[in-house]
Amino acid sequence: ADEILKVRDLKTRFFTEEGQVNAVEGVSFDVRDGEVYGIVGESGSGKSVTALSLIDLIESPGRVTGGEVWYRNAELADEFREKIPEGVDGDFVDIRRLPKGVRRSLRGPSFSMIFQDPMSSFNPSLTVGEQIAEAVEVQRRARANPRRTRSRTQGYGLGSLIVDSLLPSRDYVNDESMDRAVELLEQVGIPDPAERADEYPHQFSGGMLQRAMIAQALAGEPDVLVADEPTTALDVTIQAQILNLLRDLQDQEGMTVVMITHDLGVIARMCDRVGVMYAGEVVERGTLEDVFENPVHPYTQGLLGSIPDLVDPAPRLQPIEGNVPSLIDSEMDDRCYFADRCPKAMEDCLTRIPEMDTDGTEHRVRCVLANQEYDESQALENGHFTAEE
Numbered sequence: 001a002d003e004i005l006k007v008r009d010l011k012t013r014f015f016t017e018e019g020q021v022n023a024v025e026g027v028s029f030d031v032r033d034g035e036v037y038g039i040v041g042e043s044g045s046g047k048s049v050t051a052l053s054l055i056d057l058i059e060s061p062g063r064v065t066g067g068e069v070w071y072r073n074a075e076l077a078d079e080f081r082e083k084i085p086e087g088v089d090g091d092f093v094d095i096r097r098l099p100k101g102v103r104r105s106l107r108g109p110s111f112s113m114i115f116q117d118p119m120s121s122f123n124p125s126l127t128v129g130e131q132i133a134e135a136v137e138v139q140r141r142a143r144a145n146p147r148r149t150r151s152r153t154q155g156y157g158l159g160s161l162i163v164d165s166l167l168p169s170r171d172y173v174n175d176e177s178m179d180r181a182v183e184l185l186e187q188v189g190i191p192d193p194a195e196r197a198d199e200y201p202h203q204f205s206g207g208m209l210q211r212a213m214i215a216q217a218l219a220g221e222p223d224v225l226v227a228d229e230p231t232t233a234l235d236v237t238i239q240a241q242i243l244n245l246l247r248d249l250q251d252q253e254g255m256t257v258v259m260i261t262h263d264l265g266v267i268a269r270m271c272d273r274v275g276v277m278y279a280g281e282v283v284e285r286g287t288l289e290d291v292f293e294n295p296v297h298p299y300t301q302g303l304l305g306s307i308p309d310l311v312d313p314a315p316r317l318q319p320i321e322g323n324v325p326s327l328i329d330s331e332m333d334d335r336c337y338f339a340d341r342c343p344k345a346m347e348d349c350l351t352r353i354p355e356m357d358t359d360g361t362e363h364r365v366r367c368v369l370a371n372q373e374y375d376e377s378q379a380l381e382n383g384h385f386t387a388e389e
């Protein structure tokens with residue numbers, strides 16, 4: 001399949017009192033039409049920030065400061081080919097170069113996002129049906145009158161990614177949008193959807209609310225659904241059901257999914273290709289088989305521990321001793337960010353940041369060992385854990 005997203009050297013900074021935090025430090029990857037692309041890493045690795053950066057949801061004091069997010073959309077490419085020539089390449093537009101209003105209008109019909117905590121995606125004082133109906137109606141009006149339509153779901157309706165609350169009433173909810181909301185609830189496997197639509201978020205179980213959030217995210221018929229730890233808060237049985245639902249939606253609707261998770265089991269079960277993040281960088285990426293069965297980066301090897309086995313029902317991240325390095329700019333050296341924890345660290349690793357090796361295949365690794373054999377005699381004494389414990 002063709003690429004739908006091409007992320008190049010994405011950089012996101014947070015400007016805090018302690019200093020500039022380089023949360024995303026030059027991330028590149030491609031997502032293909034109709035695939036499930038996984039981004040995996042420990043907490044603090046920059047995976048959620050990467051997801052938010054993709055769809056322009058970084059808030060102050062954070063800012064995307066560099067890189068490109070190429071999105072395939074022939075209509076937009078035609079619209080901006082002359083106005084912003086450097087932001088158009090064939091059928092692709094660089095989202096970062098589009099005017100703010102246009103970027104915003106992509107939320108819903110182009111990109112939608114679901115989160116770990118569905119409660120925070122819903123307004124507790126409106127029924128679930130009303131909120132999904134509103135998302136449907138906002139999207140319909142946005143199509144009719146792009147870049148004008150506002151929703152009042154700000155702060156709640158992140159599932160539909162529509163912001164700027166202006167309308168005070170239930171104006172957006174009509175019979176047609178409510179019918180569609182019920183359809184969506186049915187599509188995500190909610191029994192008695194017409195009755196459930198009239199209930200409030202607190203009347204839903206966690207799993208049901210997660211389904212409702214997915215329904216809300218589907219209201220705009222997005223090209224790409226970004227799912228950030230969508231099942232982390234759920235118990236195992238419900239997790240499996242939600243993952244199956246996402247997989248079915250991807251199969252049946254041809255939706256592209258970017259799955260952000262710390263859970264290797266989720267990656268193994270869902271994803272076609274995967275990028276492993278560490279300290280704001282993608283350190284290894286490739287097909288599921290490349291990364292799980294033939295991991296090259298010592299960090300990936302460490303994560304997979306003794307169970308790089310795709311049939312293992314629930315491989316989990318293995319704890320790796322040591323801490324994720326500080327991402328404060330002034331404290332980041334020109335060396336492999338994993339060196340303090342790496343059992344294979346050599347002199348070479350302490351003097352430069354390894355490039356993402358491009359060996360002509362899809363399997364890419366940001367490590368000096370990508371193109372040289374590991375030689376134990378080169379390893380630093382106490383190569384890992386040089387940091388004070």
Ligand code: SF4
Nearest residue numbers: 336339342349367368
């Ligand atoms: Fe380990 Fe060196 Fe590779 Fe970094 S570059 S992961 S320190 S071997």
Ligand code: MG
Nearest residue numbers: 043047048229
């Ligand atoms: Mg996160």
